[in-house]
Amino acid sequence: MTSNSSLSNMRRLVEQLKLEASVERIKISQAAAELQQYCLQNASKDALLVGVPTGSNPFREPRSCKEIKRIFDLLQRKKTWT
Amino acid sequence: MRSPLSPEMATQEVPLNETLAHLKTESETLKLKLEEERAKLHDVELHQVAEKVEGLGQFVMKTRRTLKGHGNKVLCMDWCKDKRRIVSSSQDGKVIVWDAFTTNKEHAVTMPCTWVMACAYAPSGCAVACGGLDNKCSVYPLSLDKNENLAAKKKSVAMHTNYLSACSFTNSDMQILTSSGDGTCALWDVESGQLLQSFHGHAADVLCLDLAPSETGNTFVSGGCDKKANVWDMRSGQCIQSFETHESDINSVRYYPSGDAFASGSDDATCRLYDLRADREVAIYSKESIIFGVSSVDFSLSGRLLFGGYNDYTINVWDVLKGTRVSILFGHENRVSTLRVSPDGTAFCTGSWDHTLRIWA
Numbered sequence: 001m002t003s004n005s006s007l008s009n010m011r012r013l014v015e016q017l018k019l020e021a022s023v024e025r026i027k028i029s030q031a032a033a034e035l036q037q038y039c040l041q042n043a044s045k046d047a048l049l050v051g052v053p054t055g056s057n058p059f060r061e062p063r064s065c066k067e068i069k070r071i072f073d074l075l076q077r078k079k080t081w082t
Numbered sequence: 083m084r085s086p087l088s089p090e091m092a093t094q095e096v097p098l099n100e101t102l103a104h105l106k107t108e109s110e111t112l113k114l115k116l117e118e119e120r121a122k123l124h125d126v127e128l129h130q131v132a133e134k135v136e137g138l139g140q141f142v143m144k145t146r147r148t149l150k151g152h153g154n155k156v157l158c159m160d161w162c163k164d165k166r167r168i169v170s171s172s173q174d175g176k177v178i179v180w181d182a183f184t185t186n187k188e189h190a191v192t193m194p195c196t197w198v199m200a201c202a203y204a205p206s207g208c209a210v211a212c213g214g215l216d217n218k219c220s221v222y223p224l225s226l227d228k229n230e231n232l233a234a235k236k237k238s239v240a241m242h243t244n245y246l247s248a249c250s251f252t253n254s255d256m257q258i259l260t261s262s263g264d265g266t267c268a269l270w271d272v273e274s275g276q277l278l279q280s281f282h283g284h285a286a287d288v289l290c291l292d293l294a295p296s297e298t299g300n301t302f303v304s305g306g307c308d309k310k311a312n313v314w315d316m317r318s319g320q321c322i323q324s325f326e327t328h329e330s331d332i333n334s335v336r337y338y339p340s341g342d343a344f345a346s347g348s349d350d351a352t353c354r355l356y357d358l359r360a361d362r363e364v365a366i367y368s369k370e371s372i373i374f375g376v377s378s379v380d381f382s383l384s385g386r387l388l389f390g391g392y393n394d395y396t397i398n399v400w401d402v403l404k405g406t407r408v409s410i411l412f413g414h415e416n417r418v419s420t421l422r423v424s425p426d427g428t429a430f431c432t433g434s435w436d437h438t439l440r441i442w443a
Contacts, residue, residue: 028128031343
């Protein structure tokens with residue numbers, strides 16, 4: 001029984017290798033050029049690469065500033081009621 | 083000495099052995115041919131092509147938020163499409179949904195198992211999927227009512243015969259792709275729990291998977307303990323390309339944003355880039371001083387930067403084109419186990435065995 005299963009496994013492996021061998025390939029020079037082109041075309045939109053104008057990255061705005069601002073707003077509102 | 087086999091049995095045995103040996107020779111020949119074909123197109127190195135590209139300057143990236151709340155090792159995390167929510171899972175069985183802007187916890191679920199190794203956010207933002215040592219992948223719809231018991235609405239979708247290592251929704255809430263320690267990947271219908279397609283080919287545990295960007299079509303890549311990275315056709319279940327250049331387990335795979343390549347991170351302490359149209363490895367990101375395994379990798383939005391989370395507690399940032407390291411980030415107090423860039427590329431999140439998650443920008 002084991003020789004039968006190893007036979008079918010080998011057959012499957014050979015078929016798989018034939019499939020992989022038949023893949024159409026391009027030269028690395030061309031593939032590399034296209035990868036590079038994609039990087040350069042999209043570089044300006046990549047915040048982690050080029051950074052963004054101060055204030056427009058929500059994570060770069062420190063949380064504490066938001067809290068202080070919120071407290072100030074509350075105190076201002078309280079002042080106008082009294 | 084006469085053979086104990088009867089004449090009929092003798093004639094049956096011989097062809098079987100011949101066929102096996104024959105197939106073995108054929109497979110060896112095909113493997114050699116594959117290497118030859120790939121080598122023919124190796125006319126230049128990626129970093130040579132990139133020589134004329136401007137080098138990258140100094141990077142200022144630091145921890146902007148620390149998410150504390152897990153009681154044990156964080157194993158996995160995923161971003162919501164809204165670019166602010168995050169789901170994370172840990173060894174103690176907890177799955178937490180966070181608002182990364184405010185660091186508030188929005189939902190928490192306790193799984194019936196420990197080591198929740200995989201979690202994923204649904205594209206709609208209305209559900210999360212998770213699983214681990216329970217061998218399953220379950221989906222929890224997220225309720226707007228904070229008091230509602232999420233565990234009650236749990237839906238079991240995937241069933242494997244070993245641990246769940248990774249899961250990902252496809253481009254809708256309706257299908258989930260899973261990978262498992264049982265050596266297979268599988269595609270499931272969420273509503274019915276039906277197995278739609280299974281993917282066989284890895285010779286050992288599958289540890290990671292990533293879906294191709296939707297524009298590129300229906301493929302995904304998986305990496306495993308057999309040191310192989312396989313690219314699969316989701317409709318046919320066929321493995322269409324296979325890469326075996328790593329020297330140890332592949333812990334993480336991630337597509338390049340254009341879909342034409344993918345990166346991998348391995349216990350062999352290297353990250354590698356494989357181009358799908360050249361059908362070979364085109365870059366290795368390594369240094370002699372880096373000896374600890376890579377647990378997770380992801381690209382910045384343009385694909386120029388590759389972030390790697392390492393078992394030596396650091397994050398190394400690589401220039402994908404030039405092959406050099408541009409930055410090393412410190413902060414975690416134990417292994418970095420998971421790393422994902424946010425959907426709009428403004429930040430990336432890491433999870434660690436130090437029980438915390440950090441947002442970097």
